[in-house]
């Protein structure tokens with residue numbers, strides 16, 4: 325498959341590497357120049373290209389940028405992206421870190437808002453797993469304890485195609501139904517960054533309570549803040565010392581009354 329990825333940060337570069345390893349043809353772009361992202365593209369063994377080139381001649385476009393940047397990207401994509409390209413969007417809403425978005429504060433589901441901004445259908449995927457786990461926890465199909473990732477969209481063939489890419493990345497894919505229900509895997513409910521196998525992810529999504537998400541997200545942010553700047557530095561570094569992944573996952577687990585993880589791969 326020909327895949328374009330916008331956003332050469334943590335999620336974009338990890339997905340670029342995984343899709344390239346799975347023999348897809350991948351190109352990567354960012355608002356930074358080709359020269360600036362060359363080292364990242366080399367790490368992922370993919371081609372670094374300009375923004376206008378990343379959307380040309382592709383089957384799938386992955387958008388891995390902060391949620392706040394979606395409206396400006398929407399303008400750039402308008403009329404330039406072929407209508408047949410399937411869009412994967414990975415965003416999460418962290419008002420503590422970014423800024424508040426009025427529509428989301430008033431109840432619009434994160435990905436529904438992204439779809440509205442882009443004016444075309446999107447698939448939400450790779451949003452309920454931390455970059456740390458995405459990087460190190462992939463396993464071959466049928467492996468014991470393989471972590472599952474939720475895939476939501478309003479068009480079934482788009483879900484089906486992206487489920488295949490989730491599998492290629494080393495994770496089980498859960499068909500999580502329409503975008504309107506994707507709040508069930510949003511931060512910081514039981515299906516968000518808790519690294520569950522598929523049977524448990526299904527139960528976690530079912531048990532999510534929308535009214536509790538904001539409070540849980542505030543608790544998670546507060547726990548991370550108490551851990552100090554070093555925790556955030558590691559989180560965004562893409563380099564995770566032994567035990568860090570368990571620790572990060574256990575924060576989300578503890579908030580949701582789930583047992584701690586006891587192992588790393």
Ligand SMILES: NC(=O)c1ccc[n+]([C@@H]2O[C@H](COP(=O)([O-])OP(=O)(O)OC[C@H]3O[C@@H](n4cnc5c(N)ncnc54)[C@H](OP(=O)(O)O)[C@@H]3O)[C@@H](O)[C@H]2O)c1
Pocket residue numbers: 330331332333334335336353354355356387388389390391393394396397414415416417450451452453454455456
């Ligand atoms: N990190 C996680 O664990 C995680 C997990 C699941 C989902 N997500 C979501 O996935 C998305 C990407 O996360 P991330 O951790 O990869 O973020 P990140 O490390 O901050 O990377 C985002 C990249 O996008 C670039 N960018 C910003 N605005 C852009 C635009 N308009 N056009 C093109 N490139 C742009 C940024 O450039 P600059 O550096 O110049 O700003 C940066 O290189 C976010 O929405 C996040 O909420 C993250």
